[in-house]
Amino acid sequence: MATLWRALIVEDEQPARASMRKLFLKAAIPFEIVGEAGDGREALAMIRELRPDVVISDIDMPVMDGVKLLKAAREEGFDCRFVMLTAMSEFEYARQALEHGATGYLLKLSLDLQGLRETMDKVARELEQREKLRKVDKWFPDESRAEPTDHPEMNRIIGYIEEHYAQEITLKGLAEFIRMDASYVSDLFKKKTGSTLTHYIQNRRIRAAKMLLAETDRTIGDIGHQVGFENDNYFIKVFKRWCEMTPNEYRKQAEK
Template sequence: MWRTLIVEDEQHARASLRKLFAKADIPFEIVGEAADGEEGLRMIRELQPDVVISDIFMPVMDGVRLLQLAREEGLECRFVMLTAVSEFEYARQAVEYGASGYLMKLSLDLAGLRQAMEKVAAELARMEKLRKADKWFPEKTAQEPTDHPEMNRIIAYIEEHFAEDITLKSLADLIRMDASYVSDLFKKKTGSTLTHYIQNRRVAAAKMLLAETERTVSDIGRTVGFENDNYFIKIFKRWCGVTPNEYRKEQKFVL
């Protein structure tokens, strides 16, 4: 069961969510409730939930700010935002900051809840699979820290999240800088484009898995962040000069 925290200032809304979760037959267990974002952040730190169901508009601290602070602290829980029709733009903004999705408060039913939470469950399962495989990943890349703290922050973020969907915009939002400026500055400070840097990190992880496990090429590609098998093979060959299967055979021959 995935541990779930509800952050919602309206008590009746929290009660409705509890009932829906109980009826939905989904692998999520509600482990706590908070009435505003500030309390929610404290409970995230304390309870370490797998997923947070958060309203957007709340007193003290809103849901989007809660999501931002959680990400800045490196808290990896998934977020699903609760929103009314008039708040849709805020929900879209939350998705840009990494929320897994949103639920429409006024029309939420069992089918809608199941659909949204099945997506979250798939994300959590993938993250868990990745954590179990971490022992095969290089502990760190060869990239030395730069003389620019924000670029170092991006490098650290990529190191922790390279297997996830990372975009230039999401990284620019992370450090609150213009995307084009971030792209140019990153290349200047590291000698590599962001795209090539992320690809190289994924390929390095894939090489370890190919050499040390019997997992399929397709499974390894998805684990390190490539959603498409053909693209994984193409990028791997571009960096290594051989396909993943050829690389695996070479490593077995060496051993």
């Protein structure tokens, strides 16, 4: 049975919320609408209470707009996916939302079943990947949570790596994420964590790979790609450097 993901609709106009509900039903997608909110402040309270997997949020709303809602949810540590509802005139805000981690956006005036299905299929894939990677935290309970530093922006970087380590992560991208100079970020991260960014990301990926090697029958190449290594040979080289054995040797040892 397919997973049924929990969705929260955030839209200040009731007819628009009703229309979204109808589209969800017609689209036959694996999402259940568990709540509705009329503005960002109300939505943030519902996120805390309902813990939805995805938030479908209008951008232009009273009290707290959709972009501010996304930022507030991330600051509080919620990793639900966000899809923004926008008019063409609000596209700059949609771009900002994407920069802060939104999965995508839907144009309200031209929203149809195909567009909804395509976007929500992408959300479902991200959620499935998130659940797979969360198993690492259960498998390595003592190692899965990074020790916080005394620097809030370095903690933001650590949180970003924890959530996105299977994706491409660059120093430039992390520096832009916290709006700091890349060279300064590199030096400060090592000072606060005792590890270079490269080693920190590699370590996170290798821990994920160890879980997948022990608990799944996926190929070495598939596992390397799933945890963020594009090249099989590089994955094996890095794994051996960290574990003093190859992925195959680790798998055989785990089986015993």
